[in-house]
Amino acid sequence: MDRTYRPKYHFQPERNWINDPNGLIQWNGRYHLFYQHNPFGALWGNIHWGHAVSDDLLHWEHLPLALAPAVGDYDEFGCFSGCLVDNDGVPMIIYTGTQAAPRGGMPYTQHANLAFGSADLTKWEKFAGNPVIHAPLDDELTGFRDHCVWREGDEWLQIIGSGRRGKGGVAFLYRSDDLLTWEYLHPLCELDTPTFDGVGVGEMWECPQLLDLGAKHALVLSASYNDTPTRTVCLLGRYENRRFEPTGAQVLDFGEASSYAPQAMRDDKGRTLMWGWIPEGRDDALCEVAGWSGMLSLPRVVTLRDNGRLGFAPVPELQKLRGQHHRQPSAIQSDSLEICAMFKPTERVEIGVRCSADERARIFYDPQTATLGIDRSHSRPADCEHDLSTLSGNYPLPADGLLTFHIFVDNSVIEVFANGEAVVTGRVYPSENGLGVVVSGGELCRFDAWELRGIW
């Protein structure tokens, strides 16, 4: 396996392909993480559920595969995304079983399936009565997959992601008494257009999840257009009488599809923790040569901010990875870093990371245009095949005019948190071994950086 661009403190399987986080749950105090995984190669396909467990959200132990596609069965083309619930002590997975035959207007047949887990979550038995929900036979639908299941009073409720061709996304709502038999109710939420509140929210909603954040609910969506993952967004609004009425929309990561298909869980500290999938930005042939592809984001604590928007912060547990402390950027030579920097951005401010003589990735904020982003145009020579586009979004500063960057660099991945409110994730593949950090512009009020230890 080629480790040249492999991160050291982000979650990954030991080798091969990973996409969405699935079935996140704290079970007997331990954090369990399942994920979309091809155990046989570094490209998407033959999708199983991988499994890992952690006591501290940092160090993970790989466990045996949880679900595998079964030839001739409802999931023969793949065990797609889903969730895990605690049914009075019995762990149950609800996932999408996929078959390679068209159904309705969809290129694949996708149904809701169940699996029962052993008490330690390591052994899974598929329900003999699968599938528990058949995809509707509707030519207009663009997909029918991914599951969010929750308990409300004496009932179970479930949403499944979909969309109507040429219109917008739909989250279909079902109810059940026992998780085995489901009754269709109505769309929890449905849009006639792929845009809401000025934000492109997709023609098809992958991985929908309804989050209860107290004063508001958020419907987290992975917005896909024409089967292309595009960005992670949420609709903010009110959930009442089993319908979700959106009043606003928010882009959850300015890195567009650099962080996709997130799933969140509530832990025993009452925190809402979210992980997303960070895919590769290099082409398939290079992934196959490397022998691995993709990772999960760092766990992010999600909160509802006073301004009515979702806020994101890296889990504080990450501080346990801190090693050598630097107070001057010029002293740093590392590609495994946490950087905290506070600015008065009187002009464009920039933090260059992975800097060598000719290359650098530029994390920037431009107060003129209120733009936050990662400029990758110099992260590698311009004639390369990699995507060097700038990843950015509109982020107006709060009233105090201050900007606090919290940045994580882990070899080829950069995660930027700005004021705990906006996030940009991006991949860079420097051709030189750039390890320097450079800060410029505005008034730098505070700078701290730590070299971070690996987790494996």
Ligand code: FRU
């Ligand atoms: C999102 C997604 C899901 C699907 C899974 C398949 O990345 O396309 O909609 O269940 O990945 O691996």
